[in-house]
Amino acid sequence: MNNELTESEKKYWESIRRLIDDENPIVRKALVTEISRFPEKGKLFLEDLIRSSGDIQAKHAHSLIAELGWGDGVGDFLYFIRSQRYELESGWFLLDRTIFPTFEISSASLFLDQLADRVRELLMPPQNPREICSILNRVFFHEFGFRGATKDFSDPKNSFLHLVLERKRGLPITLCVVYLLTARRVGLDLEPIGLPGRFMLGSFTGREPFYIDVWSGGKFFDIDQMEEFLDDGSSENSGASLLPITVAETLARGCRNLVQQFAKSGEFTNSNLFQKFVTEFEDIYRREASA
Numbered sequence: 001m002n003n004e005l006t007e008s009e010k011k012y013w014e015s016i017r018r019l020i021d022d023e024n025p026i027v028r029k030a031l032v033t034e035i036s037r038f039p040e041k042g043k044l045f046l047e048d049l050i051r052s053s054g055d056i057q058a059k060h061a062h063s064l065i066a067e068l069g070w071g072d073g074v075g076d077f078l079y080f081i082r083s084q085r086y087e088l089e090s091g092w093f094l095l096d097r098t099i100f101p102t103f104e105i106s107s108a109s110l111f112l113d114q115l116a117d118r119v120r121e122l123l124m125p126p127q128n129p130r131e132i133c134s135i136l137n138r139v140f141f142h143e144f145g146f147r148g149a150t151k152d153f154s155d156p157k158n159s160f161l162h163l164v165l166e167r168k169r170g171l172p173i174t175l176c177v178v179y180l181l182t183a184r185r186v187g188l189d190l191e192p193i194g195l196p197g198r199f200m201l202g203s204f205t206g207r208e209p210f211y212i213d214v215w216s217g218g219k220f221f222d223i224d225q226m227e228e229f230l231d232d233g234s235s236e237n238s239g240a241s242l243l244p245i246t247v248a249e250t251l252a253r254g255c256r257n258l259v260q261q262f263a264k265s266g267e268f269t270n271s272n273l274f275q276k277f278v279t280e281f282e283d284i285y286r287r288e289a290s291a
Contacts, residue, residue, distance in 0.1 A: 059090040073097040081280045086247035092161045108162040116185030129206040137218035156261040172215040173199040191244035252281040
């Protein structure tokens with residue numbers, strides 16, 4: 001895009017870029033107004049940011065495209081997959097937009113901010129990761145009322161993050177994603193753990209690693225207590241299941257869940273759509289593995 005701009009235009013879009021991650025509502029509204037004045041160049045500018053900037057700016061660029069009504073839910077998620085610039089929060093919200101193209105990403109992000117603000121109110125630094133997770137458990141389960149969706153486990157609603165935030169019910173993977181994104185906001189790094197029969201989280205930054213089973217109410221497990229969750233504890237490779245998985249693997253697993261859920265409910269068009277996304281992830285993985 002830059003090669004097509006005059007010097008004054010380059011300065012203008014650079015000033016927009018510097019404000020792109022400002023979350024002040026007044027600044028945000030002004031940005032939307034300004035960018036909307038130049039639909040063609042504005043969309044190109046935001047798409048360039050998604051391709052070339054860091055995760056935070058890319059996330060805000062995605063959000064602005066959606067807010068301006070310039071997005072195509074399915075196309076945007078396919079573009080995200082193929083870009084290989086994976087970031088969990090914006091990626092899962094783009095997944096949601098494939099079926100719910102008008103939902104407001106900013107509202108869902110704000111709810112996550114509110115969760116984190118409440119956790120932050122209860123923190124008494126310095127605290128170790130397990131102590132911080134205990135506070136997360138209090139806020140997540142007792143104050144906000146998140147639970148596993150046991151009665152309607154196969155309902156596709158349990159796989160869409162913004163609906164999980166609204167309904168406070170979800171699958172192991174979507175509850176883990178909400179928990180992880182909240183933890184990240186208060187400075188705690190947790191990792192996704194894709195066990196064969198259960199999605200969990202791992203903490204590896206403290207003196208002693210441990211695992212969090214969000215589905216069971218945030219129960220903690222040490223490494224030597226994890227054998228019961230392994231598909232085949234006698235396998236030499238079973239320990240690999242206890243290692244973190246990537247953002248791409250996490251999103252692909254979410255898509256596989258939706259393939260099955262939509263098929264079970266007879267919504268085969270949507271089931272095939274999410275199989276297409278799974279295939280995209282798998283094709284990229286195969287190309288990287290053979291490179």
